[in-house]
Amino acid sequence: MTTHSRATNITWDHGQLTRADRWQSLGLVGATLWFTGLSGSGKSTVAAAVEAALIQRRILSYRLDGDNMRHGLNSNLGFSAEDREENVRRVGEVAKLFADAGLVVLASFISPYRADREKCRRIHDEASLRFFEIYVDASIATCESRDPKGLYRRARAGEIPFFTGVTDPYEAPEKPDLHVIGEQPLGESLRQVLELLEGQGILPKQS
Amino acid sequence: MTTHSRATNITWDHGQLTRADRWQSLGLVGATLWFTGLSGSGKSTVAAAVEAALIQRRILSYRLDGDNMRHGLNSNLGFSAEDREENVRRVGEVAKLFADAGLVVLASFISPYRADREKCRRIHDEASLRFFEIYVDASIATCESRDPKGLYRRARAGEIPFFTGVTDPYEAPEKPDLHVIGEQPLGESLRQVLELLEGQGILPKQS
Incomplete structure (x- = not known):
């Protein structure tokens, strides 16, 4: 498989409405928050808390999750x-399509390789859509002690090939847009993410 | 490639919020309208008109288009x-993910094979999401005379392999949820689709 287009008989179809038309008409601001980190670091937990907070503020959001996808x-x-x-x-x-539609996308994926995450950022950049990399940084010891799905145990037993942090590398972000400590209380992580969204004008500041 | 899951170390993650929570909090009703028909039948034109009408009524929708995808x-x-x-x-x-998020998805794809369209319906059924097949039915003569992208001309010249209606079959829907005549005025097609949406409770009836 390549990422180059193999189709030559296609043309762009922009439709009648621009993104700006759609966003403005419906009061939307699309963006992607990309949560990366080891299995068990708390990515999905933080994303779920952010989703609940956004919906409470009537901001349309949607979670994309490694397991569900x-x-x-x-x-x-x-x-x-x-x-x-x-x-x-x-x-x-x-995620790009959802952000284009005007949603705040909460994507939580181990996404261990730097080049792949950079590709996701580029996909958004090329579509003039905002992309924020959020590194949920918990030590392997923490993650392995949590092991909510019993995966580390199985990986150590040799039952799972290519398990990130055990038999496959995790390339930590060098300059994430936000660095969240996986061991801190959930409320603190939530606060950091909401502050990022407020600072970026995606979420109105709470008075 | 198979459509079976090759991954065994995954579990579902439903998050904190149910679909009903999300839809109710934000006044959303998700569903997928799947426009199928020959190239040049008018699928994308009808979908774009529906999108504009929905946004005018402040219904969140999003178009997925063969060319763009x-x-x-x-x-x-x-x-x-x-x-x-x-x-x-x-x-x-x-489309299923967008419908789950609460959007009215307008998917316009030639999607020439019956089995593939049925698979899309099944994907929605299994997720308890509504899926409507809309057959935009124009004759090959009509489509070829329109030829908005010059594709029929190129297909007849042997420049495009596997071109639906020329060198590849189109399997017409036997029982579409809506049958739209591709030769009729756009306004009539739009009216038919909006009537379907109103009848299905996806769109409030206009007084």
Whole structure:
């Protein structure tokens, strides 16, 4: 598989409405928050808390989640380096569509490779859509002690090939848009993310 | 490629909020309208008119379009039967996510094979989401005389392999949820679609 377009008989169809028309008419501001970190670091937990806070403020948001996506769009992908790359690429493209639609996308994926995350950022950049990388940074010891899905145990037992942090590398973000400590209280992580969104004009400041 | 899950170390993550919570909090009703028909039948034109009408009524909607999708999510797919199947499957999965988010999805794809369209319906059924197949039915003569992208001309010249209606079959829907005549005025097609949406409770009836 390549990421180049193999189709030559296609043209762009912009439709009648521009993105600005749609966003303005419906009071929307689209953007993607990309939560990356080890399995068990708390990515999905933070994303779920952010979702609840956004909906309480009547901001349209949607969560894309590694586990859920693999049951649908990415059900024909495994965990090899090539499949992980395609997995993250597809999610990046879907996140872009949701952001274009005007939603705040909360994408939580281990997404261990720097190049793949950068590709997702580029996909957004090229579409003039905002993308924020949020590094949920918990130590492997923390994650392994939590092990909410029993995956570390299985990985240590050799039952899962290519398990990030055990038998496959995690390339930590060098300059994430936000650095969240995975061991801190959830409320503090939530506050940091909302502050980022307020600072970026995606969320109105609370008075 | 198969559509079966190759991953065994995944679990569902439903998050804190149910779909009903989200829809109710934000006044949303998600559903997918799947426009199928020959190239040039008017699928995208009808979908664009529906989008404008929905946004005017402040109903959140989003268009997924064959051409646009092939530049992004499906840029690594061509036009072989296998790639067309995967193309439609991915769009079906993405439409499902948008419908789950609470948007009215306007998907316009030639989607020539009955089995692929049925798979998209099944994807929605299994997620308890509504899916309406709208057949935009124009004769090949009409489509070829319009030929807005010059594709029929190129297909007849042998420049495009597997071109639906010329060198590849189109399997017309047997029982579409709505049958729209591609030759009729756009306003009439728009009226038919809005009537369907009102009848299904997706759109409030206009007084």
